[in-house]
Amino acid sequence: MHIRRGLGRRSTVALTATLAAGAAVIALGSPASAAISNHRVQLCAQGNYVADITWSTGLHSYVVNPGDCQTFDIVGTGPYTIGGFYNVSKAHFDITTVLPLPGGFNSSTPGAKWGAEGTTTDPYVVRWQ
Numbered sequence: 001m002h003i004r005r006g007l008g009r010r011s012t013v014a015l016t017a018t019l020a021a022g023a024a025v026i027a028l029g030s031p032a033s034a035a036i037s038n039h040r041v042q043l044c045a046q047g048n049y050v051a052d053i054t055w056s057t058g059l060h061s062y063v064v065n066p067g068d069c070q071t072f073d074i075v076g077t078g079p080y081t082i083g084g085f086y087n088v089s090k091a092h093f094d095i096t097t098v099l100p101l102p103g104g105f106n107s108s109t110p111g112a113k114w115g116a117e118g119t120t121t122d123p124y125v126v127r128w129q
Contacts, residue, residue: 036111036129038110042072045067046116048120053072098114
């Protein structure tokens with residue numbers, strides 16, 4: 001004689017409530033997945049090198065170490081360049097230049113997320129927002 005045991009009604013209700021609560025937490029997301037506010041740029045160093053931003057004014061952002069993300073206010077109204085530093089010589093290299101819309105970057109410019117990826121011999125960027 002086989003005894004079949006399944007979830008009782010109380011267990012099923014508790015499991016359903018637990019799964020629903022877990023889905024709600026997943027749906028909310030984490031702060032890292034949140035949108036970046038206007039006139040700001042998030043840079044994540046996803047490659048094997050330190051990354052940074054050079055603003056149109058000639059200033060550089062703080063460096064972003066591999067595996068980290070930093071969010072910056074846009075400095076200046078002109079284009080900015082995402083770059084990195086070679087691991088051995090520490091010399092700077094440019095990866096891409098981000099051009100503003102006509103009129104330049106201003107307080108209503110939508111925020112952007114960039115990932116500096118790849119290696120120092122093959123760097124590239126990916127835009128996430």
